[in-house]
Amino acid sequence: xxxxxxxxxxVKSVERTIRLVEAxxxxxxxxxxxxxxxxxxxxxxxxxxxxxxxxxxxxxxxDGAFQLGLRFLDHGGFARERKPAYGIVxxxxxxxxxxxxxxxxxxxxxxxxxxVLFQVRGERAVETRSRVGMHAPLHSMPGGKSILAHLPVKxxxxxxxxxxxxxxxxxxxxxxxxxxxxxxxxxxxxxxxxRAEHIGGLNAVSVAITSGNDEVLGALATxxxxxxxxxxxYEREVADSLLEAANELELNVTYSRL
Numbered sequence: 049x050x051x052x053x054x055x056x057x058x059v060k061s062v063e064r065t066i067r068l069v070e071a072x073x074x075x076x077x078x079x080x081x082x083x084x085x086x087x088x089x090x091x092x093x094x095x096x097x098x099x100x101x102x103x104x105x106x107x108x109x110x111d112g113a114f115q116l117g118l119r120f121l122d123h124g125g126f127a128r129e130r131k132p133a134y135g136i137v138x139x140x141x142x143x144x145x146x147x148x149x150x151x152x153x154x155x156x157x158x159x160x161x162x163x164v165l166f167q168v169r170g171e172r173a174v175e176t177r178s179r180v181g182m183h184a185p186l187h188s189m190p191g192g193k194s195i196l197a198h199l200p201v202k203x204x205x206x207x208x209x210x211x212x213x214x215x216x217x218x219x220x221x222x223x224x225x226x227x228x229x230x231x232x233x234x235x236x237x238x239x240x241x242x243r244a245e246h247i248g249g250l251n252a253v254s255v256a257i258t259s260g261n262d263e264v265l266g267a268l269a270t271x272x273x274x275x276x277x278x279x280x281x282y283e284r285e286v287a288d289s290l291l292e293a294a295n296e297l298e299l300n301v302t303y304s305r306l
Contacts, residue, residue, distance in 0.1 A: 064087065065101070068098075078113055102114070105118075105119035133265055134154075134166075138154075140297055143293070144293055147170075151168075151271040153167045153269045154166040154257075154268055155192065155269055156265065157186055157264065164183075174272065185213070188220045188245050190254055194239065195267050213227065243278075249273060249274055254267045255291055255293075257294055257297050257301070260302035268294055
């Protein structure tokens with residue numbers, strides 16, 4: 049069975065738990081009644097689910113509402129650190145943020161989506177809804193198009209088939225032919241440009257990171273307001289910094305495995 053295929057016999061209790069956790073996060077805390085209505089489940093059944101998750105530390109109660117517990121942080125931290133190469137990236141993201149003063153990220157691809165693995169805000173970085181662990185379609189998020197540009201055409205087509213090309217803003221690429229034309233430009237240029245395609249008013253420049261065997265580890269991205277990042281000279285300066293950082297990282301990753 050493929051990674052994105054639906055199981056023949058879904059486990060309803062597991063699906064309910066996943067929907068429950070997602071609903072609590074979406075609402076930033078919720079009561080038994082709200083969750084019962086959201087999921088179409090009897091209050092008594094919902095209460096048992098919530099108390100079970102609470103007992104194991106996955107939920108906590110604050111001001112009468114259930115919130116996600118920090119137990120999830122242990123799993124997220126483990127998932128992030130299980131690939132040694134990712135640890136090499138952390139200091140580079142911080143250095144880029146110090147150098148540019150902007151928001152800098154390391155984004156990886158997983159199951160056809162982009163996930164923010166590391167993020168550091170420079171001294172003049174603008175506030176965004178972006179956070180570590182946030183996931184979004186690769187074609188629209190900062191760093192995502194750089195990753196797509198280093199994947200085989202067959203894999204890019206699979207990503208489009210599985211997830212589509214939904215629009216995050218009016219500037220998001222939603223046509224496959226246009227996306228492939230953009231990928232050709234990224235390959236030729238050596239870096240990707242995101243012009244308000246993920247969040248209105250924000251541009252980004254990104255560069256993919258590959259290992260010695262050409263595995264795509266992820267992408268470094270620098271994000272800033274369009275009035276700065278839209279300037280061609282500044283955009284090129286940021287791109288040069290990213291390309292230099294990417295080259296250094298690729299060497300470190302390659303020789304750390306020897």
